[in-house]
Amino acid sequence: MIGEVKVVCRELDCGNPVAESRGGLIEEGRGGVMQISICRGDESSIRQCGREEPGVCDGKYYHHVTCSESVRLVDGAGLCSGRVEVKSNKSWASVCEADFDRQDAEVVCRDVGCGAPASLQGGLYGEGEGQTWDKEFQCKGKESLLLDCDTSDRKHNTCLPGNAVGLTCSEPDDVRLVGGGSRCAGGVERYDQGEWRTVGTEDWDQEDVAAVVCRQLGCGSTVSALPGITTRGFGVSCSGPESSLRECGRSDDI
Structure with missing residues (x-):
C-alpha cells in the first residue's frame, strides 16, 4: 500500500506519508463504493493508478493516511x-x-x-x-x-x-523481535496505536517480510523464517526490497 499512500500525499500537496492505518470512518455517515488503486508510487494523481473491481466498503477497510504537510x-x-x-x-x-x-x-x-x-x-x-x-x-x-x-x-x-x-x-524504532534470546531473533512485533502488536503474514510472503525486518533492525541476512501464532496484531505483505516494515502493505487486523 506504500505506493498508494505516496500518491495520495503527493496529490494533496501534503509532503511525505507519515503513517497509515485501517479502520472505521473518522467522519460518521460517509460511505460508498471502494475502488482499490494499484500505484507504482510515482504517479501525480490516484486517478493514474490501476484499479480493481469496485465493491462495497466494509467499516474495517477504510484507509487512514497521515501526511507530513510542512x-x-x-x-x-x-x-x-x-x-x-x-x-x-x-x-x-x-x-x-x-x-x-x-x-x-x-x-x-x-x-x-x-x-x-x-x-x-x-x-x-x-x-x-x-x-x-x-x-x-x-x-x-x-x-x-x-x-x-x-x-x-x-x-x-x-x-x-x-x-x-x-x-x-534512521528507520523508525517501531519494530522488535521478542522471545528469541537476542535483538536479532524472535517473533516480530511492531509498535502500533500505542502498543506493541504481533505481525503476521502469509506463508508465501514470510521470507520477504523477514528480509525487510532484518534490514530495518540492521541484523544482516535472514537465517530462518518460521510461522508463529499471531494475536492482537495485523498482517503485512512485503515484496522484499523495502527498507522498513512500514513501507509494506498492511492487511486486516487479527
Whole structure:
C-alpha cells in the first residue's frame, strides 16, 4: 500500500506519508463504493493508478493516511531519506545546507515519522526544480514538528549551488523481535496505536517480510523464517526490497 499512500500525499500537496492505518470512518455517515488503486508510487494523481473491481466498503477497510504537510524528503531511496523541502507559499522549497544543523535534522526526522538523523550532506539528492528556502531554522532539537521551530532571516546569502541539504534518517524504532534470546531473533512485533502488536503474514510472503525486518533492525541476512501464532496484531505483505516494515502493505487486523 506504500505506493498508494505516496500518491495520495503527493496529490494533496501534503509532503511525505507519515503513517497509515485501517479502520472505521473518522467522519460518521460517509460511505460508498471502494475502488482499490494499484500505484507504482510515482504517479501525480490516484486517478493514474490501476484499479480493481469496485465493491462495497466494509467499516474495517477504510484507509487512514497521515501526511507530513510542512516538510518532506524527496528523491531518496525510501521514506526516510532525500532532499529536505519545506512548504512555502503553497509551493515546496529546498533548504540550504548552510542554514541547517543537527538539531534541525532531528526535528525533520521526527516530523516525517523516522528515527534519528544518520547523515547530513549538501547536494546528495540533487537541487530540485523549485525555489530555495530563504530563512534559517533555529530548532532546539526537541520539537515534534518543524513548524514548532523558530526561524530567522538569513543574514548573508551563503547558499551556493549544489548545497541543497540531503538528509538520511534512521528507520523508525517501531519494530522488535521478542522471545528469541537476542535483538536479532524472535517473533516480530511492531509498535502500533500505542502498543506493541504481533505481525503476521502469509506463508508465501514470510521470507520477504523477514528480509525487510532484518534490514530495518540492521541484523544482516535472514537465517530462518518460521510461522508463529499471531494475536492482537495485523498482517503485512512485503515484496522484499523495502527498507522498513512500514513501507509494506498492511492487511486486516487479527
